[in-house]
Amino acid sequence: MIENFDLTMVNWARAQFALTAAYHWLFVPLTLGITWIIAFYHTIYVKTGSEEWKRLTKFWMKLFGVNFAIGVATGIIMEFEFGTNWSNYSWMVGDIFGAPLAIEGIVAFFLEATFFAVMFFGWNRVSKGFHLFATWMVAVGSNLSAVWILVANAWMQYPVGQEFNPDTARFEMQSFSDVALSPYAIAKFVHTTSSSMMVAALFILSISSWYLLRNRHVIMAKRSIIVASALGLVASVFVMFNGDESAYQIAKAQPMKLAAFEGLWEGETNAGLVAAGLVNMDKRVDNDEPAFDFELKIPGLLTLMANRSWGTFVPGMKDLVYGNEEQGIMGAQQKMEEGKLALAHLQSYQQAKKEGDALTAEAHLNSFNKYKEYLGYGYLQTPEEAVPPVALSFYAFHVMVALGTLFILIFVAYFFFSIKGTLENKKLLLAGGTLLYILSMVASQAGWIVAEVGRQPWAIQGLLPVTVARTNLTAGTVQTTFWMFLGIFTVLLLAEISIMAKQISIGPEEN
Amino acid sequence: MEQMIANNNPFVRVYRFYRDGFRNMTLGKTLWKIIFIKLFIFFGVLKLFFFPDFLATQFSTDEQRADHVLGELTRPVQSTTLSK
Missing domain, CATH: 1.20.1630 (Formate dehydrogenase/DMSO reductase fold)
Structure with a gap:
């Protein structure tokens, strides 16, 4: 149903x-x-x-x-x-x-x-x-x-x-x-x-x-x-x-929460901290609108706050949604794929258990355990939904x-x-x-x-x-x-x- | 003599401590009334008529509850858009 x-x-x-x-x-x-x-x-x-x-x-x-x-x-x-x-x-x-x-x-x-x-x-x-x-x-x-x-x-x-x-x-x-x-x-x-x-x-x-x-x-x-x-x-x-x-x-x-409350759409090395700003309400993760109508930024401070070291990368919402291979960041898109696999295996595991098929059930359970880290992402319809x-x-x-x-x-x-x-x-x-x-x-x-x-x-x-x-x-x-x-x-x-x-x-x- | 024995009894002393404390309250009496009215509304009205424990009332065993939740978890999702 x-x-x-x-x-x-x-x-x-x-x-x-x-x-x-x-x-x-x-x-x-x-x-x-x-x-x-x-x-x-x-x-x-x-x-x-x-x-x-x-x-x-x-x-x-x-x-x-x-x-x-x-x-x-x-x-x-x-x-x-x-x-x-x-x-x-x-x-x-x-x-x-x-x-x-x-x-x-x-x-x-x-x-x-x-x-x-x-x-x-x-x-x-x-x-x-x-x-x-x-x-x-x-x-x-x-x-x-x-x-x-x-x-x-x-x-x-x-x-x-x-x-x-x-x-x-x-x-x-x-x-x-x-x-x-x-x-x-x-x-x-x-x-x-x-x-x-x-x-x-x-x-x-x-x-x-x-x-x-x-x-x-x-x-x-x-x-x-x-x-x-x-x-x-x-x-x-x-x-x-x-x-x-x-x-x-x-x-x-x-990291998504940090990026959201700092309005950081695209990740940066030595990212600045926005001390004050006016958020552009039309900005979305999948468009090229500017993030702010006005912003006052302190250079490098967000990197220091997030990583406690200079010269490091702070992921933005775009990196966390679509992934960033160069920085080794897995995006919500990829996590959704794994989450959906976890859900599918969970469903199949339940089904096999009901049917008394122990071998199939065990196989699905093993697969579920492999993907369960991103279980919740399996419920998202689009990766953009991961943005608060x-x-x-x-x-x-x-x-x-x-x-x-x-x-x-x-x-x-x-x-x-x-x-x-x-x-x-x-x-x-x-x-x-x-x-x-x-x-x-x-x-x-x-x-x-x-x-x-x-x-x-x-x-x-x-x-x-x-x-x-x-x-x-x-x-x-x-x-x-x-x-x-x-x-x-x-x-x-x-x-x-x-x-x-x-x-x-x-x-x-x-x- | 009886009075002295009673006074040395720790339970009596604690009882009297509380009794006198409550008796001498002024603002406290109003606050206690508010607390009782509030608890009555919360437990006697809201909990009883508006906030049944869904799983406890709909299912009689933990196994049934687990099955229900597993069914919810594995049910195909068509839309998960949240208002922002």
Whole structure:
């Protein structure tokens, strides 16, 4: 039976997943980052015994509590979607994701559940030392809960430590350490958590700037800023370096993604990095249109970023689609041929097994194993389908990097003027500073757009395209729940903003 | 005396710690209400009526599920164009 895949359903399911993930990610980075900063504030309070530091710590803890309460469980929706909209994918990756997510559930839940209560209820009820320990454990637990989901995400982008079982249609884990400690996973975890620290620091700067502008809670705001700007500066510089490591890992595992977010259509030796540009929307891999309407390029820098050595070649999208014999690059076109062979042998293997023809089955299995590396390419109809949306990837990447660079300068300015004691007089900086949290969310969301849009059309890099990962449902079902989610998440977001705004307006408790 | 024994019992102390903590919450009560309403909507409405686990509800054994997915994987594909 030959059927068309329902593409409308696939695209609605993708949109729904993107919507859910983006809303979920409005809450997560603040939770991950602010727990560390609160732990620093709490430590200063315990060291100094100053009531002002205690008030300050309790205030930021309260805002953290609001964010956590509104955001908690929003990620569970993605698991619902896996089972309903992405059942083929869910089935196939169950063995890989089961272990990491079970560990996350157990470790993070117990750490968080135990120490959250002590952190919030422990004032004057437990010893200062144990209370402080609990606050640090909340930070550790929150960030640990991000480890495994990021390991799972990294595996989808760089599927190591697995073997496809053609009898069960499942990817089976061959090496837990290869999955958990893959360089891609480490880079992703470090980049995500350190950038979350930056987001949290900018959240604190935004609110504290607002207080300073209104001449309210001045001492608390200044103290909050000095610690947050110092930690934010360290985090942002670290983000710059580990971002470079992420790009290096992407260049190795997903060269198409790198080429897309840099708008590199044709590969070059000593390729330049486009610092800013306007993408030519008519450019395709199979035409000769210019890549950009305008571009500002830094010579040689992309080669350095991708290969960490001068004089080397960075493949462009054209090389990756059609191949480049001179550079030894196999194109999507050739991979499609191998992928189609893998699929044909998989089908024949199943058929022979059903017919009880063991010899034929074994022959097809051997052939399948020979070509299975490019299994996913067998589903592509044209090699050009291997190219992700270029303009969105390009702009998302450049917005993220530009804002990340701006944040370093902002942290330097806040820290410098704080030390100098003149921050209150810098009205323009403070006025702009109130918008920093919004900008940090833009950068953070852009980062995920680079990661997820840039890897299209793959659900699992090179092995499973999203068109095959989905459930064969009608689009109507997914459309209904898409709008429901939009409504529910918008209400949650409004609740967050409203409760948060009220608490900020009230400010810290007076003694 | 009884009170002292009760106070030294770690389980009682933990219970009282939580009980008093919840009792003294102000903003926390609102947040817990939001959490419960949200969990009810997610699990009691969305999961129950809109997000069945496709393979779990359509097939009764893992073998059937594997066969279904293998069938999907090896089904001829006519078009895979994604919206960009």
